[in-house]
Amino acid sequence: MRSIFLNLTEQEMAWKNEVDETLKNELAPFIDDIENGKKEMWDIIKSLGKKGYCGVTFPKRFGGLGFPTKYELILSEAISGYSLSVDMARLSGSYPAFLIRMFGKTKQLRNYVEYLVKGEKIGAFCFTEPDAGSDLSRMKTIAEKDENADEYILTGEKRFIVNGSIADYLVIYARNGAFIIESAWDGFEVIEEYQMMGLHGLHLGHLKLNQIRIPFENALFFKELKKDSPERSSGKTSSIASLQNILVPERVALSVQALGVAKTALYIAIKYSQERVQFKRPISAFEGISFKIAKMATKFEAAKSLLNRMINTMESGTLAAMTKLFCCQVAFEICDDALQILGGIGYTDKYPIERCLRDVRLLRIGGGTDEIMMYVIQKGVYKGELEEEIISEKEKINSFW
Numbered sequence: 001m002r003s004i005f006l007n008l009t010e011q012e013m014a015w016k017n018e019v020d021e022t023l024k025n026e027l028a029p030f031i032d033d034i035e036n037g038k039k040e041m042w043d044i045i046k047s048l049g050k051k052g053y054c055g056v057t058f059p060k061r062f063g064g065l066g067f068p069t070k071y072e073l074i075l076s077e078a079i080s081g082y083s084l085s086v087d088m089a090r091l092s093g094s095y096p097a098f099l100i101r102m103f104g105k106t107k108q109l110r111n112y113v114e115y116l117v118k119g120e121k122i123g124a125f126c127f128t129e130p131d132a133g134s135d136l137s138r139m140k141t142i143a144e145k146d147e148n149a150d151e152y153i154l155t156g157e158k159r160f161i162v163n164g165s166i167a168d169y170l171v172i173y174a175r176n177g178a179f180i181i182e183s184a185w186d187g188f189e190v191i192e193e194y195q196m197m198g199l200h201g202l203h204l205g206h207l208k209l210n211q212i213r214i215p216f217e218n219a220l221f222f223k224e225l226k227k228d229s230p231e232r233s234s235g236k237t238s239s240i241a242s243l244q245n246i247l248v249p250e251r252v253a254l255s256v257q258a259l260g261v262a263k264t265a266l267y268i269a270i271k272y273s274q275e276r277v278q279f280k281r282p283i284s285a286f287e288g289i290s291f292k293i294a295k296m297a298t299k300f301e302a303a304k305s306l307l308n309r310m311i312n313t314m315e316s317g318t319l320a321a322m323t324k325l326f327c328c329q330v331a332f333e334i335c336d337d338a339l340q341i342l343g344g345i346g347y348t349d350k351y352p353i354e355r356c357l358r359d360v361r362l363l364r365i366g367g368g369t370d371e372i373m374m375y376v377i378q379k380g381v382y383k384g385e386l387e388e389e390i391i392s393e394k395e396k397i398n399s400f401w
């Protein structure tokens, strides 16, 4: 099936073909073993890292490939088509490198980037806490400054962290800053690794930060909060507000992953419906099935259009929320319909559809739930963000008549 991205250039197409070939040989044969816990997925991600697949957009001097963002998204679509779990681990693994680059930090921090980009070390990105999920203003993790030692002291708890229990380097968001820490440092503790409905092979950690001492240079940013400041215990701080800048690209990435999974499910459902014979005909001859395929394909194309518009404009938080909401819901519905088309065999592990359905369900929760996306969208709509377009559409219609 064609790429989810419209109008690929010749070079982008060549990259897609190269990625497809690599993944067919170096990822596809191991998917079942990862799912069944017989193979550690990071063994594979690390070998993909040697090819630059953990840092497609990073300069070559850091072990990356120096390509534009679209190349990273093409790779993400392709890996998610095989395993959402592997792509989530890979992408979350390089988040600390993205953040170090974004904050343009010092030479010492740049040393971390090379290890992460080459896939030699595992990264994680931490903002969620037991009391702070959708509502990050309830975040409690906080850093104190120790002038005498040129260090910050970080205390708190983080949960639902991809790679959290196996990470080497982690970016931790606190009420008053963001810091890069190493799991080998004193005070870092893994409380638990969660068992999940899907995304098997992914390491999802619950972490405790027991007064971790962090050298000054490891702060991506820090803002002192006075001892008597109400901001220390609740409410939105500038640190929490700054997370919004990261959430927009994350929502685009999750939408790409969603459509990567949906494409696999749609492809299998189309093929199966043409091959499976019941009542002396392929089941695609029954409208109950072929109309379902029609609806799935239409939803897929609509989601693709929205995603491409978002990628081409990177317009606003509202459009990013619309894209994430729509792509992730549509992907879930496509996987569910695909399972229905496969009947009993779809419910077994003979085809990857049941895995796709379990895995893709996460995307309606992680990176902002469906409900939070709707909250963001309605706010943008009432603020008049769509008005200009609605007015110009009206003008077009009027001039037509």
Ligand SMILES: Cc1cc2nc3c(=O)[nH]c(=O)nc-3n(C[C@H](O)[C@H](O)[C@H](O)COP(=O)(O)OP(=O)(O)OC[C@H]3O[C@@H](n4cnc5c(N)ncnc54)[C@H](O)[C@@H]3O)c2cc1C
Residues within 6 Å of the ligand: 092, 125, 126, 127, 128, 132, 133, 134, 135, 159, 160, 161, 162, 199, 204, 362, 365, 366, 367, 368, 369, 370, 371, 372, 375
């Ligand atoms: C597999 C997985 C991977 C993850 N990876 C990471 C990671 O790497 N790093 C990280 O920091 N976090 C990560 N997360 C956390 C994820 O971002 C949160 O789970 C998500 O933001 C929701 O928070 P919550 O689970 O606390 O749910 P809650 O915020 O408690 O929400 C519970 C329910 O209430 C609804 N709700 C909440 N507020 C409102 C409202 N105002 N209006 C309407 N409904 C509302 C929600 O939509 C949801 O249905 C991950 C989570 C999972 C499950």
